[in-house]
Amino acid sequence: MESQRTFLLIGLMLVSFLLFQEWNNDYNAPKADPSATTQTLGATTPESDDFIPASSDGEVPAATTAKRSVIDVTTDVFTVKIDTRGGDIIEADLLQYEETKGSDTPYMLLGVFDGKQYFSQSGLIGLNGPDATVEGRPVYKTTQKAFTLNGDELRVPLEFTDSKGVTFTKTYIFKKGDYAVGLEYTVNNVTADPIQVQLYTQVKRTVQDKGSLVDQNYLGAAYGTEEEPYEKYSFSDMADKNLNITTAGGYIAFIQHYFVSAWVPQQDQQNTLYSKLVAGNAAIIGTKGEAVNVQAGTQATLSSTYYMGPKESDVLEAIHPDLDLTVDYGWLWFISQPLFVLLKWLHSILGNWGLAIIAITVIVKTAMYPLTKAQYTSMAKMRALQPKMAALKEKYGDDRQKFGQAMMEMYRKEKVNPMGGCFPLLLQMPIFLALFYVFLESTELRHAEFILWLNDLSAMDPYYVLPVLFGLSMFITQKLQPMTVTDPMQQKMMTFMPVVFSIFFLWFPSGLVLYWLVSNLISIAQMLIIYRGMEKKGIKVRG
Known part of the structure; x- marks a missing residue:
């Protein structure tokens, strides 16, 4: 019996060592260094080879050469940078979380970290989506270059009109004290013909190999479907096979120690969850909604929710019933x-x-x-x-x-x-x-x-x-x-x-x-x- 007890203690030591190694990988991983992030536009925006889900006609847009700029958004919990090309979120600093203990630098969740990218992207594809044209992703116009939340809600509208006169308004909705950002696409079809668009949302992140020994403090992608509330989809999983699942509702996420970013599409429709590895060692996981027909002379609105912030179970569960599972307690979650x-x-x-x-x-x-x-x-x-x-x-x-x-x-x-x-x-x-x-x-x-x-x-x-x-x-x-x-x-x-x-x-x-x-x-x-x-x-x- 004593021999068995000894081996149990040794086993406990081994388990502790493995768990510690996982904590060490995350806690001591290279942090974002704002001084290393150049402020020039070319260094902080996605490259021209961004992956856009194939539209219904199978074409992928080329790069646009239109002039682009960066919009600054400030709330009580964020400072955010939005690229007018595509309207992507290319940087997000969490103002209520320090980069390191005692520092005045906020924690950078999204952005460029020593050459590594972490962006949130979204757009409209389909037969007539502006992100599906051969001209490339749209370059939006705004009424101002900086927005600040002063009340309970801040709307940041981006507008683009295509060659046929159809107006696409992409609006980000920030709320006081909230890490969930609303996304609304309003399509105003002033033409005499019906058009079809399809909303996609995705997260792009440079592949990082942690060399994990145990499945805890996970760094990588995850998704949830109607049948599977929480499934990890690691970088190696993406290398083996692209994710391609259609489900009612669902969500996708990128998970790291303490923080998560996640797209939650409309839950009352069928969504396609996908992944892809693209040039430059980048991994993408995203969602595509149902194709929406906008009749001549009418408007339509498509929406989604993007969360970028700390792993707070109650908050995540309020956004999606299963999103709190990204607070990954491992196989003992029912006790944890x-x-x-x-x-x-x-x-x-x-x-x-x-x-x-x-x-x-x-x-x-x-x-x-x-x-x-x-x-x-x-x-x-x-x-x-x-x-x-x-x-x-x-x-x-x-x-x-x-x-x-x-x-x-x-x-x-x-x-x-x-x-x-x-x-x-x-x-x-x-x-x-x-x-x-x-x-x-x-x-x-x-x-x-x-x-x-x-x-x-x-x-x-x-x-x-x-x-x-x-x-x-x-x-x-x-x-x-x-x-x-x-x-x-x-x-x-x-x-x-x-x-x-x-x-x-x-x-x-x-x-x-x-x-x-x-x-x-x-x-x-x-x-x-x-x-x-x-x-x-x-x-x-x-x-």
């Missing part, structure tokens, strides 16, 4: 989601994310106390049987079959389950991992302050105080536990494990280390209570 709800509730009461972590640890450890008691009780009983176990070994020598039978008979008479110390630990591991995912994925913990020097729970402890305290708590736990390991190698492994974990946790997010430290301290207190009760009953716990 209620734990996160509890964590947010505790924060609303305590007003500090560090205190909320401590509180949820206390609650979880208290709820799991029956399992903990069963685990330590079983371990103590196993230790009490060690003298009888040694006598059986001496009696039966190398006859392993008779020794095994005698040992099982002894367990039966003493009413001891040799796996009793392992099962509770196995049952606790999903809770442990689910909380890990919550701390790792929750945007609310990004740059969250605790106390004193711990001013960012998503970053490592700068003075390594928490990892050292954790190592000490683990050492104390080992000393209190009734140990039955006799193999010298296992003894050495168990002895050095607190040191290994302490070193390993030096680079862990301090919020996670805080959780494990508090968990260990509670375990020590519970252990002392359990052992004291057992010793009163005459059960020898420690040698």
Whole structure:
């Protein structure tokens, strides 16, 4: 049993290492450097080889040479740049999120990052869509070059009139405190003939290879359909096969640590979800709506919603019932989601994310106390049987079959389950991992302050105080536990494990280390209570 427990701890260490590596890939990934983003138009706008979904006649537009410019939009949560060529969003800074802790630079979600592009694109294709003509994507006109949100809503209209006199008005709708941006296309057909258009929306991003070891803190595309509420579609998936699915409603997204951008088309129509890799090592995932016929002398409006912001479950769910799944808690989402709800509730009461972590640890450890008691009780009983176990070994020598039978008979008479110390630990591991995912994925913990020097729970402890305290708590736990390991190698492994974990946790997010430290301290207190009760009953716990 002790051997199995040792291997469980080693397995836990391995899982922790893999999860940490995933966090490290995201948290320490190269951030956007605004100084590296040139302000010249050519450097901040999509290149002429932008992929446009094929129109119904199969043609793809060529590049236009018309003069273009950039429109600046400022709200309480964004600064946004819109390219008049195509009306694409080519840059978005999140004003309420710092690029790095303590900096005055807002977090750049969309834009150009050291040559890497991340844009939001949309347009009208179909038989008569302006983005489907051989002249190239339309260059829109605006009444002003800068827009600022002063009230609750800001409308940014872009207008284009084609050679036949049809007017296309592309309007972005920004709302106060909202990361969801509305998109409306109004088509005014003043001609004597009907026309047909089709709305497409897509996100374009330079391919980035993370070299992921586990499927958490995912960087890549995702989509949802009527049948599949959430499916990842990685860069490698796109390289293998283009996505091409027709569904009622649906959505597409690009996901990264803490943030997401997503197009949610009209949910009352059939939409085609697609992907493509294009020249320049860029990946695109997008949606195409149904073809819309606009009769002569009439108008029609097509719409969609684009979200670009933090992974906030409630907000995302309000935009689309399944969009909150982009807050990726992995395969333990059904445990992580209620734990996160509890964590947010505790924060609303305590007003500090560090205190909320401590509180949820206390609650979880208290709820799991029956399992903990069963685990330590079983371990103590196993230790009490060690003298009888040694006598059986001496009696039966190398006859392993008779020794095994005698040992099982002894367990039966003493009413001891040799796996009793392992099962509770196995049952606790999903809770442990689910909380890990919550701390790792929750945007609310990004740059969250605790106390004193711990001013960012998503970053490592700068003075390594928490990892050292954790190592000490683990050492104390080992000393209190009734140990039955006799193999010298296992003894050495168990002895050095607190040191290994302490070193390993030096680079862990301090919020996670805080959780494990508090968990260990509670375990020590519970252990002392359990052992004291057992010793009163005459059960020898420690040698």
